[in-house]
Amino acid sequence: MKDYYDILGVSKDSSGQDIKNSYRKLAKKYHPDKNPGDEKAEKKFKEAAEAYEILSNDEKRQKYDHMKEGGFQNFGGGGFDGFSGGGMDLNDILNSFFTNGGQGGGGFNNRRRRPSPRKGGDIEVKLDVPFIVAAKGGKSNMKIGQNRQKTIAVNIPVGVETGQKIKIAGEGQQGSHGGRPGNLYIEVNVLEHKIFSREKSNLICEKEISLKEALLGTSVTVQTLDKELELKVPPCTQPGATLRVKKHGIKTSRDAGDLLVKFKVRLPEELSEDQKKTIEELF
Known part of the structure; x- marks a missing residue:
């Protein structure tokens, strides 16, 4: 016993x-x-x-x-x-x-x-961001959740580039047994713009001028992120030449990029006999 x-x-x-x-x-x-x-x-x-x-x-x-x-x-x-x-x-x-x-x-x-608290899983999503919003910073709304029932405002940092990720803490999957939720990681895809492209913090745009304007020089109006600028085009500007406008690119907390204006020379589709004679005399 x-x-x-x-x-x-x-x-x-x-x-x-x-x-x-x-x-x-x-x-x-x-x-x-x-x-x-x-x-x-x-x-x-x-x-x-x-x-x-x-x-x-x-x-x-x-x-x-x-x-x-x-x-x-x-x-x-x-x-x-x-x-x-x-x-x-x-x-x-x-x-x-x-x-x-x-x-x-x-x-x-x-x-x-008692099961130990477990942190919820992270979620990764992609977000299309308009070019100007990515360049200047701002907010972009997106829907999250299984049925996309929740809308959140995403803070877009100035100068964000395609492929970069934005972390939003606590918007991932729910934790279990009292664990904290996971995080939401948003991969940015910057949409194309009809005028601008970019190279890091520099903005790039094209400006078309005539052959006469390229040879004799002229003034042109170009658009920046915030306003319009009047630029002088020097005589004998070559096709593809670039004019750099300082500090008119993407402005971050660390630096400010430039605006690069690339000139595209518009040639006439045909020449008159007098025009041909004049050109032959010039060159």
């Missing part, structure tokens, strides 16, 4: 609190989480749990004492009153102890049973 007092290391006249304290120490010492793969420790843990189940219950303890004094040797082979080491719910036993007076107010087993 199993001696549950001996298993818990207490005497027959020990109080319920003494039994509880002794069981707590043994449970912590031999718990499978602290002794992975140790069959001997697992056996001791189950025996201690079985003993505590009996001795912590006044009615079962009284019946056990009576049967032990009467010498019922068949008692304890498979446990007591249907409670065996393999059949009873050890988690319930541990919960009943640690919830009702164990150290820490929830203690050891509650930490074991």
Whole structure:
């Protein structure tokens, strides 16, 4: 017959609190989480749990004492009153102890049973951003969620380029068991513009002038991000020549790019005889 007092290391006249304290120490010492793969420790843990189940219950303890004094040797082979080491719910036993007076107010087993908080997964999406918004910065709305039921305003930083990612904390998948949500990563795709292209922080545009204007020089109006500028085109400007306008490109917190105006010379589709003669005389 199993001696549950001996298993818990207490005497027959020990109080319920003494039994509880002794069981707590043994449970912590031999718990499978602290002794992975140790069959001997697992056996001791189950025996201690079985003993505590009996001795912590006044009615079962009284019946056990009576049967032990009467010498019922068949008692304890498979446990007591249907409670065996393999059949009873050890988690319930541990919960009943640690919830009702164990150290820490929830203690050891509650930490074991309660799933750990897990951070939600990150989400990656792509967002088309108008060229001017990417160049000057601003906001762009987008819908997120499984059914795209939520609209968020995305802050677009000045000078963002295609392929760069914007992080929005906490807008990813929901965490589990109290874990914080994941993050949303937005990959930017800057849309093309009908006038401008860009090279890092420099803006590039083309301006068409006639052959006469290229040869004699002229003044042209060009558009910047904010306003129109009047530029002087020097005489004998070559096709493909570039005029750099300082500090009229993309302005970030670190620097300001330039506006590069590339000239495209428009040639006549045909020449009159007098025009041909004049050109021959010139060249």
